[in-house]
Amino acid sequence: MTPPPNALCRHCLLPVGRRGFMRTVNGEGCQFCCYGCCIAHQVKSGSGDASEAAWFLVRLGVGSFLSMNIMLFSLLVYSGAFNGADRRVLPTIHLLLWGLATPAVLILGQPFLSETWSQARRGRLTSSALIVLGSLAAYGYSTLAVFQRGGHLYFDTASMVLMLFTLGRYLEAAGRARASRDLAPLLAAESELATVLEDDQEQRRPVREVRAGMLIRVRPGERIPIDGLIVEGSSHCDDSVITGESRPIAKAAGATVLAGSINLDGPLLIESSGSGGESRWAQICCSVREALRQSSRTQRIADRLVGAFVPIVLALAAVTFLYWIQRLPLDQALLTALSVMVVACPCAVGLAAPMAHSLGIGQLARHGCLVRNAGALEALAGARLIAFDKTGTLTLGRPQLVDIASDGVLEGEVVARLAALERHSEHGLARAIALAAGARGIDPIPAVDVQILPGRGLRGVVHGEAIAAGSAALMRELGWVLPPALLERAGVMAASGHSVVFVGWRENASAGRARAALSFDDTPLPEARATVDALRGLGLQVVLLSGDHAGAAARVADTVGADDWQAGLLPEAKRTALDQYRARHGAVAMVGDGLNDGPGLAWADIGIAVGSATDLARETADLVLPVDGLWLLPWVVAQARAVRSTILANLAWAFGYNLAALTCAVLGLLQPILAAAVMAGSSLLVVLNSLRLERLPGPYHPSVPELAAAARPGSEPGPPAQGRSPALALLKA
Amino acid sequence: MTYFALLFIAGFAGSFHCIGMCGGFACALGPDGRGAGATSLRHVLYNTGRLSTYCFLGGLAGALGQLICTALAPGTQRAAPLLSASLDVGQRALAVIAGLLMIVMALSFFGLRGRHWVMNGFGSSTLVVSLRRLLGRHGFAAPLAFGVLNGFLPCPLVYAMIAQAASTFNVLSGCLAMAAFGLGTFPAMLVMGGIGRLLAPSWRQRGVRLAGSFILVLGLVTLSRGIMPKMAGHGLHLPWHFA
Numbered sequence: 014m015t016p017p018p019n020a021l022c023r024h025c026l027l028p029v030g031r032r033g034f035m036r037t038v039n040g041e042g043c044q045f046c047c048y049g050c051c052i053a054h055q056v057k058s059g060s061g062d063a064s065e066a067a068w069f070l071v072r073l074g075v076g077s078f079l080s081m082n083i084m085l086f087s088l089l090v091y092s093g094a095f096n097g098a099d100r101r102v103l104p105t106i107h108l109l110l111w112g113l114a115t116p117a118v119l120i121l122g123q124p125f126l127s128e129t130w131s132q133a134r135r136g137r138l139t140s141s142a143l144i145v146l147g148s149l150a151a152y153g154y155s156t157l158a159v160f161q162r163g164g165h166l167y168f169d170t171a172s173m174v175l176m177l178f179t180l181g182r183y184l185e186a187a188g189r190a191r192a193s194r195d196l197a198p199l200l201a202a203e204s205e206l207a208t209v210l211e212d213d214q215e216q217r218r219p220v221r222e223v224r225a226g227m228l229i230r231v232r233p234g235e236r237i238p239i240d241g242l243i244v245e246g247s248s249h250c251d252d253s254v255i256t257g258e259s260r261p262i263a264k265a266a267g268a269t270v271l272a273g274s275i276n277l278d279g280p281l282l283i284e285s286s287g288s289g290g291e292s293r294w295a296q297i298c299c300s301v302r303e304a305l306r307q308s309s310r311t312q313r314i315a316d317r318l319v320g321a322f323v324p325i326v327l328a329l330a331a332v333t334f335l336y337w338i339q340r341l342p343l344d345q346a347l348l349t350a351l352s353v354m355v356v357a358c359p360c361a362v363g364l365a366a367p368m369a370h371s372l373g374i375g376q377l378a379r380h381g382c383l384v385r386n387a388g389a390l391e392a393l394a395g396a397r398l399i400a401f402d403k404t405g406t407l408t409l410g411r412p413q414l415v416d417i418a419s420d421g422v423l424e425g426e427v428v429a430r431l432a433a434l435e436r437h438s439e440h441g442l443a444r445a446i447a448l449a450a451g452a453r454g455i456d457p458i459p460a461v462d463v464q465i466l467p468g469r470g471l472r473g474v475v476h477g478e479a480i481a482a483g484s485a486a487l488m489r490e491l492g493w494v495l496p497p498a499l500l501e502r503a504g505v506m507a508a509s510g511h512s513v514v515f516v517g518w519r520e521n522a523s524a525g526r527a528r529a530a531l532s533f534d535d536t537p538l539p540e541a542r543a544t545v546d547a548l549r550g551l552g553l554q555v556v557l558l559s560g561d562h563a564g565a566a567a568r569v570a571d572t573v574g575a576d577d578w579q580a581g582l583l584p585e586a587k588r589t590a591l592d593q594y595r596a597r598h599g600a601v602a603m604v605g606d607g608l609n610d611g612p613g614l615a616w617a618d619i620g621i622a623v624g625s626a627t628d629l630a631r632e633t634a635d636l637v638l639p640v641d642g643l644w645l646l647p648w649v650v651a652q653a654r655a656v657r658s659t660i661l662a663n664l665a666w667a668f669g670y671n672l673a674a675l676t677c678a679v680l681g682l683l684q685p686i687l688a689a690a691v692m693a694g695s696s697l698l699v700v701l702n703s704l705r706l707e708r709l710p711g712p713y714h715p716s717v718p719e720l721a722a723a724a725r726p727g728s729e730p731g732p733p734a735q736g737r738s739p740a741l742a743l744l745k746a
Numbered sequence: 747m748t749y750f751a752l753l754f755i756a757g758f759a760g761s762f763h764c765i766g767m768c769g770g771f772a773c774a775l776g777p778d779g780r781g782a783g784a785t786s787l788r789h790v791l792y793n794t795g796r797l798s799t800y801c802f803l804g805g806l807a808g809a810l811g812q813l814i815c816t817a818l819a820p821g822t823q824r825a826a827p828l829l830s831a832s833l834d835v836g837q838r839a840l841a842v843i844a845g846l847l848m849i850v851m852a853l854s855f856f857g858l859r860g861r862h863w864v865m866n867g868f869g870s871s872t873l874v875v876s877l878r879r880l881l882g883r884h885g886f887a888a889p890l891a892f893g894v895l896n897g898f899l900p901c902p903l904v905y906a907m908i909a910q911a912a913s914t915f916n917v918l919s920g921c922l923a924m925a926a927f928g929l930g931t932f933p934a935m936l937v938m939g940g941i942g943r944l945l946a947p948s949w950r951q952r953g954v955r956l957a958g959s960f961i962l963v964l965g966l967v968t969l970s971r972g973i974m975p976k977m978a979g980h981g982l983h984l985p986w987h988f989a
Binding site: 075 | 887
């Protein structure tokens with residue numbers, strides 16, 4: 014984005030020039046002439062004042078003021094500025110250094126000291142102990158040297174080590190805050206306030222106190238705090254927090270609104286439909302919080318290693334000291350041991366996994382995918398096989414009219430008559446007929462005397478003549494003629510897994526006769542094929558585990574391109590099947606709708622529920638995709654893999670770096686200040702490496718007309734053309 | 747002495763650029779409720795913080811210069827030659843680099859910018875948030891801390907001066923060079939804090955040009971030190987050479 018060259022910099026009001034750039038500050042686009050101005054403007058006009066953060070910064074600022082002066086004077090002393098004639102001022106300089114270092118060590122060391130103390134009381138040694146011990150040793154030695162008027166001073170080491178570690182911690186914190194940016198709106202549900210309208214009085218109340226039936230006012234730009242119905246006003250809402258779909262939806266009085274969505278442009282009065290804690294948003298909030306709280310297996314291993322690390326390093330530092338003291342003066346040996354302690358500080362290891370997790374969880378959440386535990390992403394990344402439940406996951410979950418075999422009548426007439434009859438039925442097939450009639454532009458003919466024959470079909474009267482629809486058995490029962498050709502074609506249909514319905518009627522008072530056979534099937538989702546292809550492109554085996562009969566399962570497996578299928582499985586059998594696959598392929602993931610395949614989802618290494626409307630708290634899935642979110646699955650897998658590889662890279666880096674630096678330190682090749690800088694740099698690198706996850710491409714949805722064309726009833730559902738899905742192609746690469 | 751006077755003047759001229767950027771901070775820091783004395787103290791502390799960061803950076807740059815020179819030409823360790831004495835190979839190389847850097851910076855003040863190479867993204871945004879948090883706080887520690895952190899904000903003027911400090915090949919000279927520059931920015935910034943209002947853009951534009959010219963001259967002189975054969979001293983001496 015480049016602003017016009019004659020524009021003025023928002024901050025310094027000078028012309029921005031050709032190289033100016035734009036940034037968004039507080040939601041509005043601003044033009045700046047240089048980066049410094051951009052930063053300065055943000056500092057000046059940005060909002061937010063958390064006093065704790067400010068206090069920390071005061072400490073950091075004053076601490077760096079002191080340490081920088083100590084460092085400066087020490088540099089001067091080292092560089093020999095006070096040699097020669099100025100030698101007599103040296104003791105004064107030393108006293109000055111001591112005077113600066115004492116508050117610096119107190120100010121900067123206090124947080125580390127209190128952490129060490131509180132952990133030590135619980136019998137644990139943390140990395141803070143290393144820092145505290147190292148810097149206090151340097152400070153103590155130098156203080157002695159000042160008052161005994163002899164020896165080298167290491168105040169710069171003491172204060173700079175503390176300074177660099179403080180800075181490192183702060184940058185880590187900032188990195189974490191940045192990593193959890195996407196999660197903030199999801200976690201806001203618990204602290205949200207609602208403007209409740211009672212007796213014409215507006216009151217701000219916590220959401221959890223809101224009960225069903227209360228009236229809530231929501232101003233433009235605010236987040237809607239509860240699920241409910243609009244009583245008054247109209248506006249556009251952005252439901253992206255809940256559905257993952259970011260586009261304004263027009264809503265007016267009578268429409269339902271979801272908690273968590275943003276009211277974009279009009280004031281709304283909403284009648285709450287349930288208490289504040291019951292909204293899906295609040296549930297999501299709980300679930301995300303829980304996911305962040307749990308640590309994954311990798312994290313636990315890393316933590317355990319770190320726990321063992323500290324005592325080992327202390328011992329190593331002692332050995333180093335004892336070795337060098339026989340060869341070097343006391344202060345040099347002390348310094349070497351100090352380097353060992355400082356450089357072994359495993360800060361980056363502790364940071365490696367949680368940041369990548371919260372970034373990954375946040376990215377997925379932005380697209381409506383909920384991760385319910387931190388380990389789920391790593392498990393998914395390691396999965397080699399994905400099992401799909403058929404009904405409602407890969408398929409639409411409701412039958413559609415697929416084929417009509419007629420015997421001497423027009424298809425249109427068959428559909429018209431059947432639609433007339435089925436209008437009186439609640440059966441699943443009735444909806445399919447109505448849809449098919451609608452798609453063909455056929456108006457149903459009025460039918461009278463409609464009777465439902467349970468388990469067999471329907472009969473009634475159209476145009477004064479009897480008509481019936483149902484199984485072959487019904488036709489025989491009525492004594493109507495079943496033409497052998499029709500029966501044969503119906504047999505073919507049934508063999509390929511379709512449900513078959515015969516339609517017959519009397520004409521001109523002749524004997525009844527079956528005139529057509531209609532086949533219905535649960536069709537695969539339009540995006541199923543592309544999704545399965547993309548998953549296979551990612552090196553995953555795709556299998557179908559269905560409770561339906563073999564014909565139907567085979568057909569769906571064939572259409573979507575699955576590697577394998579098993580049919581007729583009861584929930585128990587699905588578990589057995591999963592066990593078999595696990596033995597052969599390693600970790601397995603199971604995708605279901607979360608309704609009737611709970612046991613399967615729980616049994617798999619990772620359970621993925623698609624578009625589940627059930628109570629989140631009771632779900633067994635580790636990962637929940639939004640409604641109609643099957644197409645997101647390849648992207649989710651790619652994200653999970655990116656998260657895992659980031660974590661592994663972080664750990665490899667942190668440990669490798671620590672070990673290499675430790676070796677240098679033991680050999681006495683590393684100055685403590687340099688060691689501290691190296692350590693702060695290592696945690697910064699871990700932060701930056703994790704933040705790379707932010708820049709991964711978002712999911713790609715096959716375009717709407719493409720899907721609509723594929724989804725049109727009656728047409729053969731084909732995959733969206735593959736050349737047109739760059740993201741899927743990318744995922745395969 | 748003339749050398750540091752030159753840097754002081756560069757700082758003074760450059761502070762018209764500072765007013766555009768950091769002057770906003772001085773204004774935002776604003777008056778203290780406890781009266782004029784407290785307000786002055788607040789602003790002096792802020793500027794002291796800034797100055798100490800500059801000195802630190804200058805000293806560090808000088809030390810780095812010294813380190814590079816001794817590494818490149820061992821055995822020729824000498825007191826800072828600054829503008830007077832002849833240079834060895836390492837010092838020449840460093841002087842050329844520093845001079846070129848300063849010239850690029852100076853040109854940027856005239857609107858001829860090179861690529862935006864300043865650090866981007868995470869680090870700076872963190873610094874921004876930090877500074878923002880500090881502005882609202884009372885007490886005397888906050889302005890000091892604010893000044894210290896402010897000194898680390900990316901600024902072409904400071905970069906140019908750091909390059910200059912590095913080309914002194916000495917901790918003390920580097921530190922003093924930055925101190926002279928920092929002190930030069932004092933008057934304008936203190937006045938800014940007192941008035942609490944920004945100068946008209948046209949005036950600031952002139953100040954920026956002036957600062958650019960000074961840096962350009964300094965850059966050219968530094969560059970020439972690296973290129974010219976032996977340069978005779980022209981009275982630009984270190985203060986302690988007189989002592």
